[in-house]
Amino acid sequence: MVEKEFLSLSELAEKLGISRIAVYKKVKKGEIKAIRIGRNYAVHRSYIDKIEGKKLTAADKRRLDRALKKVKDEYGETLKLLGRE
Secondary structure (H helix, E strand, C coil): CCCCEEHHHHHHHHHCCCHHHHHHHHHHHCCCCCCCCCCEEEEEEEHHHHHHCHHHHHHHHHHHHHHHHHCCCCCHHHHHHHCCC
């Protein structure tokens, strides 16, 4: 069976386990990248891993590294103390 290159919002909603309306709202807010095909939207299959959190881009990794460094700098001693308990 050949996988389709794009998924409709309904198919994506089913895959993510959320409603079609929730997916549509995320597309409208820009949280999910989709292309418009006529009156409908479609999401490229390669983007789905990113949506599901299975694939991180280089920018995502840098953002996570900065956040982890900030937490370590601000709460490092507290985390060490909590780890000993």
